[in-house]
Amino acid sequence: MATHAVQGEKEPVSRRRGVLVTGGSRGIGRAVALAFAEGGDRVAIQYAGRRTDAEETLRKLPGQGHALLQADLGEPDAAERLVAEAVTALGEVDVLVNNAGLAPTADTRHTISDVPLADWQRIWRRMVQVNLLGAADLSWAVARHLIDRGAHGAIVNIGSRGAFRGEPDFPAYGATKAALHALGQSLSVALAPHGISVTSVAPGFVATERQAAKLSGPEGERLRNESPFGRVGTPAEIAATVHFLASDAAVWASGTVVDVNGASYLRT
Numbered sequence: 001m002a003t004h005a006v007q008g009e010k011e012p013v014s015r016r017r018g019v020l021v022t023g024g025s026r027g028i029g030r031a032v033a034l035a036f037a038e039g040g041d042r043v044a045i046q047y048a049g050r051r052t053d054a055e056e057t058l059r060k061l062p063g064q065g066h067a068l069l070q071a072d073l074g075e076p077d078a079a080e081r082l083v084a085e086a087v088t089a090l091g092e093v094d095v096l097v098n099n100a101g102l103a104p105t106a107d108t109r110h111t112i113s114d115v116p117l118a119d120w121q122r123i124w125r126r127m128v129q130v131n132l133l134g135a136a137d138l139s140w141a142v143a144r145h146l147i148d149r150g151a152h153g154a155i156v157n158i159g160s161r162g163a164f165r166g167e168p169d170f171p172a173y174g175a176t177k178a179a180l181h182a183l184g185q186s187l188s189v190a191l192a193p194h195g196i197s198v199t200s201v202a203p204g205f206v207a208t209e210r211q212a213a214k215l216s217g218p219e220g221e222r223l224r225n226e227s228p229f230g231r232v233g234t235p236a237e238i239a240a241t242v243h244f245l246a247s248d249a250a251v252w253a254s255g256t257v258v259d260v261n262g263a264s265y266l267r268t
Contacts, residue, residue, distance in 0.1 A: 018090035022046040023100030025053035027208035031235030035243040037061040044086040073134030083141035095246045096142040098135040099158040102127045104170040111169045124172040131176035152195035154246040157184045159202045161265045188255035197254035199245040204261025205232045227262035
């Protein structure tokens, strides 16, 4: 069951937006939460199991009235419950950032020639549940909250360049991120009459805490050389794009998938 803690005293909700960021324990999610808080918004940070890291994110946020929420987005009823708790904590939710996801790791590697069917099925189902269905359910819950309020808002999905270039060792990851992009485009059309914009970003390789060992190891030079800039992206760069896409200035970008990969992969 989801649980939450609220930081400080609430300020009037009319002064600042309520923002729900999933997967906010560290990495891109932490940077996104910081970007919105630094912009004056109140932020609810969802985490699944890394409470210590999530608490560190909460401590880093400037301002008051932020919240920490726990939920496993692979559970069928988690999304609706999470949004309800975010509304209780923040007063209202105006922006959803679908960042939580099961990422490529040694434990989720499922190259088709190397894994038995049971492992293939287990990894595929878990990735679909968290990366796609969890985001779809959250989008439904936040959209309905906005529609019921008669309020405008924004949904921003964190996809991946792997949706376009392919992920041979992690095909479920690539497929769920491609589906997330497609979900965002479908919802952008459905929700535009309600004043709700929906966009996605497709990052390339990003220097998060999880990738530190890889970047400092033998793969580091290859990864940096994927971009003509000779480096990988930073969480803050992804967060800056997300923050802009959730702004009123970016409403006309609704339906787009924005590549944020340092020209490491170019779509046609």
